[in-house]
């Protein structure tokens with residue numbers, strides 16, 4: 130396995146195609162994955178791991194789900210791309226409109242980054258304004274306007290803003306503090322009639338998991354409505370994870386535009402953005418805001434997405450919640466027993482244990498985590514065959530494929546590793 134990383138580094142920057150995979154903040158070398166099935170992944174040496182990364186969220190049914198694979202295989206034989214409309218695109222679009230309350234029309238793209246980049250352009254085109262407000266520590270993909278004080282890998286590697294983003298563009302991205310409505314109000318006051326949109330992860334998942342405080346999301350809704358700005362919920366993580374209709378259904382706050390990715394594609398590259406008809410009609414070819422993609426609505430990705438969403442029903446979320454609660458409670462009990470007072474944020478099937486005793490309600494709170502301790506915890510868990518995200522500032526995901534046996538093994542490993550560390 131060692132040689133693979135060394136060799137990869139000769140051909141691929143850092144040996145990886147997405148930075149956090151390189152284990153930069155936890156040290157050591159990444160495992161190379163050979164295959165996955167259900168809750169498990171297997172590295173190229175054949176070692177088995179219970180996986181809670183789930184490809185960073187999409188695999189809500191676990192790895193290589195039989196129903197999804199069957200559909201992808203069926204469609205694969207008919208051709209992989211046409212660059213022309215297919216019934217599959219229509220079917221997935223209808224499904225999204227049916228499931229996500231604020232979406233009346235939806236456009237498919239190929240990644241979360243592309244979805245958010247396009248949504249921002251649409252918001253600017255629709256309002257005729259240039260400035261946008263985002264929150265420090267929220268990650269919305271790596272397009273230029275959004276790689277400013279970002280979370281996820283940008284935060285992990287200590288470069289939340291990237292060289293290569295022109296200052297002339299970055300100056301249009303205004304930064305507010307998550308869970309602090311006043312910081313948003315102030316920006317609106319200082320930039321009267323200039324703000325196109327506020328974009329937010331309704332549950333932050335890229336500074337670790339940080340929940341919106343009571344009134345934060347509805348406060349953003351009111352501010353945007355009063356100021357003639359659009360509210361964008363980036364539901365790339367929360368979409369189809371918190372509820373069939375995502376965070377907007379869960380918290381009952383409706384954005385103007387929603388961005389989706391991850392679970393929508395069932396493990397194949399898909400993103401989407403959608404919203405009210407009157408806004409979406411501004412997109413080309415109906416309207417003047419241009420956005421396109423050769424592989425957009427790719428048949429394999431659509432097939433995987435449809436099969437994936439078809440399996441999400443009330444009972445699915447009930448069962449997933451039960452499993453998640455069992456695991457989260459197991460972790461909390463472990464901490465109590467070991468007299469550790471670490472902040473633990475969880476909602477439905479996503480969670481994050483922060484190595485800090487301060488309750489984590491903001492980006493600043495998240496930064497008080499002891500990332501060295503997280504690194505030791507991460508490696509301890511990995512050694513015991515539990516795969517977690519190789520960074521403190523990411524989420525842990527439970528899938529429907531996790532069994533009770535997996536959960537018990539994970540709770541036991543969590544206890545043992547924390548005990549060793551204290």
Ligand code: PMP
Nearest residue numbers: 240241242268269270363365366
């Ligand atoms: N938005 C959010 C909230 C995300 O978590 C991510 C990726 N983790 C993105 C956008 C970008 O998605 P992608 O990596 O598919 O481009």
